Amino acid sequence: xxxxxxxxxxxxxxxxxxxxxxxxxxxxxxxxxxxxxxxxxxxxxxxxxxxxxxxxxxxxxxxxxxxxxxxxxxxxxxxxxxxxxxxxxxxxxxxxxxxxxxxxxxxxxxxxxxxxxxxxxxxxxxxxxxxxxxxxxxxxxxxxxxxxxxxxxxxxxxxxxxxxxxxxxxxxxxxxxxxxxxxxxxxxxxxxxxxxxxxxxxxxxxxxxxxxxxxxxxxxxxxxxxxxxxxxxxxxxxxxxxxxxxxxxxxxxxxxxxxxxxxxxxxxxxxxxxxxxxxxxxxxxxxxxxxxxxxxxxxxxxxxxxxxxxxxxxxxxxxxxxxxxxxxxxxxxxxxxxxxxxxxxxxxxxxxxxxxxxxxxxxxxxxxxxxxxxxxxxxxxxxxxxxxxxxxxxxxxxxxxxxxxxxxxxxxxxxxxxxxxxxxxxxxxxxxxxxxxxxxxxxxxxxxxxxxxxxxxxxxxxxxxxxxxxxxxxxxxxxxxxxxxxxxxxxxxx
Amino acid sequence: xxxxxxxxxxxxxxxxxxxxxxxxxxxxxxxxxxxxxxxxxxxxxxxxxxxxxxxxxxxxxxxxxxxxxxxxxxxxxxxxxxxxxxxxxxxxxxxxxxxxxxxxxxxxxxxxxxxxxxxxxxxxxxxxxxxxxxxxxxxxxxxxxxxxxxxxxxxxxxxxxxxxxxxxxxxxxxxxxxxxxxxxxxxxxxxxxxxxxxxxxxxxxxxxxxxxxxxxxxxxxxxxxxxxxxxxxxxxxxxxxxxxxxxxxxxxxxxxxxxxxxxxxxxxxxxxxxxxxxxxxxxxxxx
Numbered sequence: 001x002x003x004x005x006x007x008x009x010x011x012x013x014x015x016x017x018x019x020x021x022x023x024x025x026x027x028x029x030x031x032x033x034x035x036x037x038x039x040x041x042x043x044x045x046x047x048x049x050x051x052x053x054x055x056x057x058x059x060x061x062x063x064x065x066x067x068x069x070x071x072x073x074x075x076x077x078x079x080x081x082x083x084x085x086x087x088x089x090x091x092x093x094x095x096x097x098x099x100x101x102x103x104x105x106x107x108x109x110x111x112x113x114x115x116x117x118x119x120x121x122x123x124x125x126x127x128x129x130x131x132x133x134x135x136x137x138x139x140x141x142x143x144x145x146x147x148x149x150x151x152x153x154x155x156x157x158x159x160x161x162x163x164x165x166x167x168x169x170x171x172x173x174x175x176x177x178x179x180x181x182x183x184x185x186x187x188x189x190x191x192x193x194x195x196x197x198x199x200x201x202x203x204x205x206x207x208x209x210x211x212x213x214x215x216x217x218x219x220x221x222x223x224x225x226x227x228x229x230x231x232x233x234x235x236x237x238x239x240x241x242x243x244x245x246x247x248x249x250x251x252x253x254x255x256x257x258x259x260x261x262x263x264x265x266x267x268x269x270x271x272x273x274x275x276x277x278x279x280x281x282x283x284x285x286x287x288x289x290x291x292x293x294x295x296x297x298x299x300x301x302x303x304x305x306x307x308x309x310x311x312x313x314x315x316x317x318x319x320x321x322x323x324x325x326x327x328x329x330x331x332x333x334x335x336x337x338x339x340x341x342x343x344x345x346x347x348x349x350x351x352x353x354x355x356x357x358x359x360x361x362x363x364x365x366x367x368x369x370x371x372x373x374x375x376x377x378x379x380x381x382x383x384x385x386x387x388x389x390x391x392x393x394x395x396x397x398x399x400x401x402x403x404x405x406x407x408x409x410x411x412x413x414x415x416x417x418x419x420x421x422x423x424x425x426x427x428x429x430x431x432x433x434x435x436x437x438x439x440x441x442x443x444x445x446x447x448x449x450x451x452x453x454x455x456x457x458x459x460x461x462x463x464x465x466x467x468x469x470x471x472x473x474x475x476x477x478x479x480x481x482x483x484x485x486x487x488x489x490x491x492x493x494x
Numbered sequence: 495x496x497x498x499x500x501x502x503x504x505x506x507x508x509x510x511x512x513x514x515x516x517x518x519x520x521x522x523x524x525x526x527x528x529x530x531x532x533x534x535x536x537x538x539x540x541x542x543x544x545x546x547x548x549x550x551x552x553x554x555x556x557x558x559x560x561x562x563x564x565x566x567x568x569x570x571x572x573x574x575x576x577x578x579x580x581x582x583x584x585x586x587x588x589x590x591x592x593x594x595x596x597x598x599x600x601x602x603x604x605x606x607x608x609x610x611x612x613x614x615x616x617x618x619x620x621x622x623x624x625x626x627x628x629x630x631x632x633x634x635x636x637x638x639x640x641x642x643x644x645x646x647x648x649x650x651x652x653x654x655x656x657x658x659x660x661x662x663x664x665x666x667x668x669x670x671x672x673x674x675x676x677x678x679x680x681x682x683x684x685x686x687x688x689x690x691x692x693x694x695x696x697x698x699x700x701x702x703x704x705x706x707x708x709x710x711x712x713x714x715x716x717x718x719x720x721x722x723x724x725x726x727x728x729x730x731x732x733x734x735x736x737x738x739x740x741x742x743x744x745x746x747x748x749x750x751x752x753x754x755x756x757x758x759x760x761x762x763x764x765x766x767x768x769x770x771x772x773x774x775x776x777x778x779x780x781x
Contacts, residue, residue, distance in 0.1 A: 064666075065666070065667075066664075066666035066682075067634070067666055067667060067668040067669065067673060067677065067682075070677070070680075070682055071673075102682070105681075106680055106681040106682040107680075107681035110632070110681070111632045111664060111682060111683075112632065112663060112664055
């Protein structure tokens with residue numbers, strides 16, 4: 001369950017757990033060490049204190065100067081007990097019979113009282129004293145007691161006059177230890193307060209893009225390709241490389257998707273082209289016979305005028321069929337001269353009436369040599385189609401732009417290309433229309449037969465060029481690229 | 495000091511002439527007066543003592559040295575060996591020294607040249623009414639030559655027909671009245687007898703200490719601890735010092751020092767003040 005958590009939580013949690021456990025481990029070992037040191041300190045300071053005081057107490061005992069002994073014992077308590085050195089709880093001088101000779105706290109250990117009466121611990125301690133030799137320091141920490149006792153003999157020149165007993169209350173030890181712990185905890189808390197948010201931030205920083213990648217990868221199967229938010233992780237480590245790789249992959253997939261769409265579209269158009277061409281041929285053959293027959297019939301003088309009227313009707317119908325089929329059957333297999341600037345002037349002249357009628361602002365940008373090695377008649381057809389469409393689309397007071405120039409190939413591969421841009425300020429084309437724009441009868445425009453763009457597409461395709469339409473900057477744009485070749489080329493059609 | 499003035503002058507001139515040393519020329523006024531101070535009062539007020547010392551030096555026109563000893567026996571030795579000229583003693587050493595010393599001044603304590611012995615027990619002891627109730631106690635004496643701190647309690651016990659050596663379980667000396675009070679306050683001793691003047695002064699300067707104790711019994715009045723001069727001190731020096739001491743209450747500095755001593759002034763006093771002490775000593779076979 002825990003292991004299935006999102007990295008978003010798992011990484012910071014894991015980091016936090018590591019940090020906290022490390023800190024606890026360190027603090028724990030520090031505390032254990034501190035406790036040992038403290039206890040060691042206590043024994044050491046007890047022995048030190050005893051070794052200083054015992055010689056000073058010897059003459060007091062020798063001369064039975066109880067008050068001086070008391071003053072000596074009181075010395076360590078004169079200072080305030082704030083010092084870091086463990087403060088002894090009691091200093092007791094025992095005489096040779098282990099009676100209290102004097103103590104620093106006579107109310108607790110009165111003069112001449114038996115030391116052993118204070119409890120079992122004391123009895124055991126006294127029995128240890130009896131067995132200890134002259135110079136031996138006795139260290140006694142009774143179990144289940146809050147007291148530590150250290151006994152230092154008061155002896156000189158082989159004579160022992162008594163024993164100095166120093167007792168410590170472990171509660172004092174605990175107090176000092178608690179102070180240490182408090183300080184350690186404060187430092188730990190401070191460190192955690194700094195490290196934990198930093199680690200949480202770092203974890204989130206790290207996992208947020210991973211989570212995004214993961215989510216988007218999951219959606220790829222639903223054909224939703226999204227790149228990551230830019231700048232989410234600007235570093236070049238492995239995670240950064242992963243994001244870069246993901247973005248690259250998404251870009252590649254998008255390009256592939258686009259290409260596939262294009263291919264499907266052009267294949268569909270090609271299929272339609274083949275179909276229409278087949279149908280046109282099939283129609284053209286009988287149509288020619290039919291028209292010849294009608295023509296022959298019309299040569300006859302004895303025809304009933306009523307029949308004659310019907311013949312005219314049939315002939316007009318047949319001619320309409322011929323025109324439509326002719327339009328469908330784009331013929332590029334024609335011998336023609338190369339395109340010249342005069343052709344473009346002609347086109348402009350042809351347009352003039354429409355331009356004037358709709359008060360179109362016509363922008364005419366040409367950057368061409370005197371002749372361009374492309375078939376003039378086909379180019380004229382394309383340009384007139386596109387420009388008339390543009391004028392119609394631009395509407396009254398609109399703007400139509402034509403930009404024709406020769407573009408040198410990118411890099412060194414391929415021939416130079418003729419680039420044609422036709423742009424108008426009309427209503428943008430609908431998405432659904434864009435998808436089927438170059439198919440026959442796709443046009444929605446009233447008065448058009450719906451074959452203009454189809455014909456244009458056929459011509460461009462047969463000239464090995466490309467055509468694309470798009471909405472850009474509140475304008476509708478048609479881009480055509482045609483590779484330049486021999487002016488008299490016979491581009492193979494179907 | 496014991497040389498007649500004329501001879502001293504001759505000697506001085508002689509030395510001055512031959513050694514051409516001006517330092518010796520003024521020997522008479524440069525010789526310090528040595529004054530022993532004892533625990534008869536709170537003699538650990540060092541700043542006050544320094545003020546008093548310079549006051550005396552200024553009034554006498556001579557340097558004054560204070561010699562402090564905790565034990566009366568040591569002070570008595572200093573006097574007997576003439577290592578000090580003057581001393582503030584307790585009644586007992588004064589009586590004991592007899593003709594070796596001359597009474598020079600007696601302080602006025604609450605307007606009278608007297609004081610008492612207080613029997614003091616820890617404040618926690620609410621039952622003891624007299625020294626007789628302290629049988630088997632640990633008892634603190636101030637000094638074996640103290641009147642109020644040693645003589646009086648033993649005299650009291652003797653009057654009750656008790657041997658003080660057997661009466662208490664243990665006794666010890668603290669060598670100062672103040673420390674005797676401390677011993678009782680700390681619970682080290684279950685009783686002590688102290689100088690009423692010291693206890694009353696302590697009640698003002700260290701009330702937290704006296705608050706831990708309780709006065710059970712007050713003795714009759716005795717002559718206040720006297721200031722004495724060694725018998726050999728010249729009359730001029732004796733009178734000069736006596737004049738200065740008795741005149742302390744007449745000037746502001748002197749009164750300020752007296753206030754810090756918790757005293758009203760000094761009078762000449764009379765040796766009869768100490769007759770009752772002498773009687774006690776006699777009764778205990780110590781005089």
